[in-house]
Amino acid sequence: MNLERERQLIARMGARLTVERDLRDFCAHGEIVSALAVLVAKALGEDEAFCEEIGVAGMLHDIGKLELADVIYGHRDDILAVERSKYVRMHPTLGIDVLRKEGAYSEDVISFIANHHENCDGTGYPHHIEGDEIPYGAKILRVCDVFAALVSNRTYRAAFSVDTAVEMMIDDVREYDMRVFLAFLRVVYGPEFASVKALIDRALTIEVDDMPLVEANAVAASHGEHAGDRGDE
């Protein structure tokens, strides 16, 4: 799948980032979510046109964060965590404006991105919608985004293994569309997952700052199921 236009958009907007690693992380995360979302859509029997759209949406799902690059990636100590989190929660909506301005994306792609943090049990954001109020493609992105975050290093914790990530997601399964989640499980434990695993392993080679990585399981035990700790904000 050709995501050149999307990579160029990220590079253009990513020029606002001051730390190069943040841009590499951003791209690596987008590539993983995109590749996984396409496999999940195929496993759900979706046609090529839908798979193309979900792949594009996967790559660009967090594009709104680059509009707030200074606050979110500015490594500033004058911004409180709670304040930063308020801004982070604006990114799905900001993504709509970015993509409308680009003029090259369908309303489906835009709605998938606008709703990629909504949960089926109504605990997501920004609108706390639930179940079938959430666009189908957004439900696919949600599952893939959480998984991609869990299997990636974060500054405050090491990446979880694929099996641990799946177990953690099963604990929170109310948040996901069950049909989508079952298709996701078939993909993760099926032969095609190797291509996504290669992207995950490559992302893990991106150097994390000198900050020590906490033993992943210790973090899981002490922090429970808070989304911020899961790393899929």
Ligand SMILES: [Fe+2]
């Ligand atoms: Fe996001």
